[in-house]
Amino acid sequence: MDVEQFNYLIPLIIKRRKVLNTRYLHVALILKGKKPITYAFNKVGSRSHGCGYNNVTLHAEIAVLKKFGNMAGLKGLRLVVLRFSFQNKSWTLSHPCADCSIVLKKIIKQYGLHGVYYST
Numbered sequence: 475m476d477v478e479q480f481n482y483l484i485p486l487i488i489k490r491r492k493v494l495n496t497r498y499l500h501v502a503l504i505l506k507g508k509k510p511i512t513y514a515f516n517k518v519g520s521r522s523h524g525c526g527y528n529n530v531t532l533h534a535e536i537a538v539l540k541k542f543g544n545m546a547g548l549k550g551l552r553l554v555v556l557r558f559s560f561q562n563k564s565w566t567l568s569h570p571c572a573d574c575s576i577v578l579k580k581i582i583k584q585y586g587l588h589g590v591y592y593s594t
């Protein structure tokens with residue numbers, strides 16, 4: 475996948491860093507074909523915000539699924555997870571944590587999500 479197509483998100487990511495002050499930021503998008511339908515960043519939260527929060531953060535891939543809301547509507551759609559490095563000012567290697575892997579495998583199986591792409 476050509477991650478350059480998501481470069482339009484970089485200004486938003488850089489703006490967001492002022493709040494989060496992290497070295498990396500994850501963004502996840504749901505795509506219909508090549509068209510992004512919605513996207514979400516990883517968020518700081520807590521379990522009191524509901525399920526999907528892993529200790530103090532809500533991972534981007536789960537955040538975007540929560541934002542999208544309609545699990546049945548995921549059939550045939552794709553999920554893209556990108557990690558942006560503030561140091562290199564570019565997309566960098568992204569991979570799912572164990573918790574997200576389990577959730578995503580379940581969603582692929584149960585709801586027909588077409589696939590998940592992680593930036594490399």
Ligand SMILES: [Zn+2]
Nearest residue numbers: 533570571574
């Ligand atoms: Zn995760």
